[in-house]
Amino acid sequence: MNVSWHNIKAIILRELRIIRKRPIYIMGSVVTMAFCSIFFLSFFKDGLPHDLPIAVVDYDNSSLSRSFAQQLNSTQLGKVIKYDTFKEAREDLQKGKITSICVIPEGMYANVSANRRPEFTFYINSEYFVGGALAYKDILTMVNLANGAVQREVLRAKGLTENEIIGRIQPIQTDIHEIGNQYTNYGYYLVNILLPGMLEMTVIIILIYSLGAELKYGTSRHLLKTSGGSMLTALIGKLIVYTVLFSAIGLIMIILLYHWMHFPINGSIWNMFIDVILMILASEGVAIFIIGLLPIPRLALSIGALYSILGFSLSGFTLPIETMPPYIQGLAVAFPLRHYYLFYCQEVIFGAGFAGWWQEVIHMLVFLLLPLSVMARLRKAYILQNFPKN
Amino acid sequence: MKRNSYIGIWFRDFMDIFKHEMHLIFTDAGVMIIFFLAGLAYPLLYNLIYLNGLLEDTPIAVVDNSDCAESRRFINEIDATRECRIAYHCISMNEAEKLMQERKVNGIIYFPEDFGKKLNRLQTATVSLYTDMSSFLYYKNALLGTNMVMLHEIGKIQIERYAAMGYSGQEASQIVQAIPYEDNNPYNNAFSYRFFLVSAILFIIIQQTMFYGMSLLVGTAREENRSFATLPDKLEGNGIGRVILGRGMAYWLIYMGIGIYIALIVPAIFGFPQKGSYIDMIILVTIFVTDCVMFSEACSSLITKRESVFVLFLFMSVVCLFLTGTSWPVFSFPRFWKIFSYIFPTTFGCRGFININAAGGNLWTIHDQIIILTIQTIVYYCISYISIYIENWLIKHKKEIKETKTRLAAKAGIDLEEDKIIIAGKSDEN
Known part of the structure; x- marks a missing residue:
């Protein structure tokens, strides 16, 4: 097969003409990514939720219970809503209108004063996950602080100094260092992988569509004629156009995240450029593989859609891979996003550099071998056009 | 059947359209993959991925x-x-x-x-x-x-x-410890990732697969120079209602099956908490599926090409997942996205499902969601009605529109014939 620059140029010009005439290519890539960027960045702009509604059912109505409610209300996470009865609060908890319920039993103040240890109970709804988990953390903190306050009063009455009191109330403290996201910002955590995931999806779908459209509109023979009969030339020409388009989107995305939005990054933004371009190339390999195996545009697109949606779960950035059943864990390596994520961990979280992520580079480059296995098949389909067109 | 009364004719047209749509669905491999492979296998697959749902040790x-x-x-x-x-x-x-x-x-x-x-x-x-x-x-x-x-x-x-x-x-x-405490996490005891995430995904699968499948068929019809909105010939301009309902009925029947499978059988297979009653769940599924049918009919009328739905709307599945509010709390949604979330049936369907299934609620618990789902159904019915009306007007006035277009193009100096050749790629045949 002879690959000539002249033919490649012809293919590139032909592809640009198609993109210009069919708005779907730009709609599906640039507009989609722009919408997703705006959506995710504005959706998580708070970083950490605040003012989560926490119900307080106060059966005690004492100065202690009121001050507890006020203190809970003044935390950044919580916003107290008072209920008269537990039943009303419970119904709203089931409706998901509140994240949690604190029940202050009758006579709590009197019992605390008399050392009778009244029991404080709280309920959380963690089916609404982040809200429930954060409310749990908030209430737990406040109860422990309330306990500390009671203890301090007792110790003060015994005549201990403040220094001695602190040592007794809190013999051990933890200081926490969150490596890679010291703000515990959900936006940083999720958008870092969600946007590249969207990009992976876009690459796969657009490329399958582009290669499938040649079959669908019966233009594949013209494509091969333009390329001088060489499948490789045709693919190289097409890939140059799309790689430039997607790389531009990918680089803008990286600059958007780590430069304009100031997402924390321990390593270098230049290495993330390498990461995103490798992911785009790997995804292109997958797309060609799918359309080559199934040269029927509708089936290839359905399979591509099902595949790329799974990529989000199997990258393991929300629920780590090691919790999944072993036969699913093996599947994860078949998704470029998984390798993008592992690369990202090394570069963005730990700043480990080449020593940390060189293996992922190899893994992503392996995806480039996929098209070779189906090229003859795709060429045959392009020449014979013997598959259903739709 | 009543012979020529209005109801009789209505019902006959309705059945014809219904049967025709069923035929279209079951003879299209792409739609069959979306409905039955994705609709039936995806719930199982996601359950397998999140089977443990807990990170331990x-x-x-x-x-x-x-x-x-x-x-x-x-x-x-x-x-x-x-x-x-x-x-x-x-x-x-x-x-x-x-x-x-x-x-x-x-x-x-x-x-x-x-x-x-x-x-x-x-x-x-x-x-x-x-x-x-x-x-x-x-x-x-x-x-x-x-x-x-x-x-x-x-x-x-x-x-x-x-x-x-x-x-x-x-x-x-x-x-x-002057005040001992007791924490209760009644709906998701171990903070399992599976229960909240898969619950939301299940209902999103219903909405998205239906939307993709229906859009495929609408796009195909448009490509083959038919229209999804063809009315029975005998009634000039009337009968939009029976087209919407007749087509909808086909999807509704299929999806009541898939919906009950997803909402009742899949959770039972994988040991989800099923604290609500079956009757309540079936009522919710019925309302949700009806809403999804109308939503899909309204939105799919925008689709002009068969494959374009995947290229343009695939990313919405992920966006819908976040709009359900099961992960990022609703209370922290920016105002604009909160309003935006009212577009999708899943926003309320998922919450209803969780509130019944995990929180053990009843119809009263989810009456907010039911009301919104019903309003959505009515609104989307009206939008479908309008879109079919416009579509028919366009079909009837094709000639006039074409003439106007040519006239305008001639004025602007554009050669429409050449444009068409480039777009459809027919000049490349020789």
Whole structure:
């Protein structure tokens, strides 16, 4: 097969003409990514939720219970809503209108004063996950602080100094260092992988569509004629156009995240450029593989859609891979996003550099071998056009 | 059947359209893949992926510079929690950092040299925790494990110290914990990732597969120069209602089957909490599926090409997942996206499903969601009605529109014929 620059140029010009005439290519890539960027960045702009509604059912109505409610209300996470009865609060908890319920039993103040240890109970709804988990953390903190306050009063009455009191109330403290996201910002955590995931999806779908459209509109023979009969030339020409388009989107995305939005990054933004371009190339390999195996545009697109949606779960950035059943864990390596994520961990979280992520580079480059296995098949389909067109 | 009464004719047209649509669905391989492969297999696949749903025994490295009895007890207790596992004892922080970077551990616990001394001096001793934030679950586990052990240790040490001061037994525990507490997490006891996430995904599968499948058919019809909105010939311009309902009926029947499978059978297979009653769930599924049918009919009228729905709208599945509010709380939605979320049936369908299934609610619990779903159904019916009306007007006035277009193009100096050749790619045939 002879690959000539002249033919490649012809293919590139032909592809640009198609993109210009069919708005779907730009709609599906640039507009989609722009919408997703705006959506995710504005959706998580708070970083950490605040003012989560926490119900307080106060059966005690004492100065202690009121001050507890006020203190809970003044935390950044919580916003107290008072209920008269537990039943009303419970119904709203089931409706998901509140994240949690604190029940202050009758006579709590009197019992605390008399050392009778009244029991404080709280309920959380963690089916609404982040809200429930954060409310749990908030209430737990406040109860422990309330306990500390009671203890301090007792110790003060015994005549201990403040220094001695602190040592007794809190013999051990933890200081926490969150490596890679010291703000515990959900936006940083999720958008870092969600946007590249969207990009992976876009690459796969657009490329399958582009290669499938040649079959669908019966233009594949013209494509091969333009390329001088060489499948490789045709693919190289097409890939140059799309790689430039997607790389531009990918680089803008990286600059958007780590430069304009100031997402924390321990390593270098230049290495993330390498990461995103490798992911785009790997995804292109997958797309060609799918359309080559199934040269029927509708089936290839359905399979591509099902595949790329799974990529989000199997990258393991929300629920780590090691919790999944072993036969699913093996599947994860078949998704470029998984390798993008592992690369990202090394570069963005730990700043480990080449020593940390060189293996992922190899893994992503392996995806480039996929098209070779189906090229003859795709060429045959392009020449014979013997598959259903739709 | 009544012969020629209005109802009789209505019903006959309705049945014809219904049968025609059924025929279209079952003879199209693409739609069959979306409806039956995705609709039936995806719920199972997602359940398998999230089968455990819990991260346990996160590996932690320990750097113990104090090497005292208290630190050793602390370490053993952390190892004993469900959340954490002590994987390595390291000599120095450098060694631990390297393990973390190699991802052999997801957290480091560091005891400074003075840990034991400070405890003996009745001062506050510090433990440092370093966590890997690449997934929040690592952070959650390391934090929860350490905090629980810390609270437990604090209680123990305090009791010892008060004993030294002369308080013991009941008296000491009265001071240490004046207000004991009890936490209840009734709907998702272990903070399982599976229950909240898969619950939301299940209903999104219903809406999205239906929308994609229907759009495929609408796009095909348009490509073949038919229209999804063709009315029965005998009634000029009338009968839009029976077209919408007749087509909808085909999807409704298929999706009542898939919907009940997804909402009742899949959760039963995978041991989800099913605290609500079956009747309530079936009512919710009925309302939700009806809404999805109308939503899909309204939205798919925008689709002009068969495959374009995947290229243009695939990303909406992920957006819909976040708009359900099961992960990021609704209370923190920016105002615009909160309003935006009212477009989708899943926003309310998922919440209804969770509130019945996990929280054990009844129809009263989800009456807000039911009302909104019903309003959506009516609105989307009206939008479908309008879009079919416009479509028919366009079909009837095709000639006039074409003439106007040619006239305008001639004025602007555009050659429409050449445009068409380039777009359809027919010039490339020779």
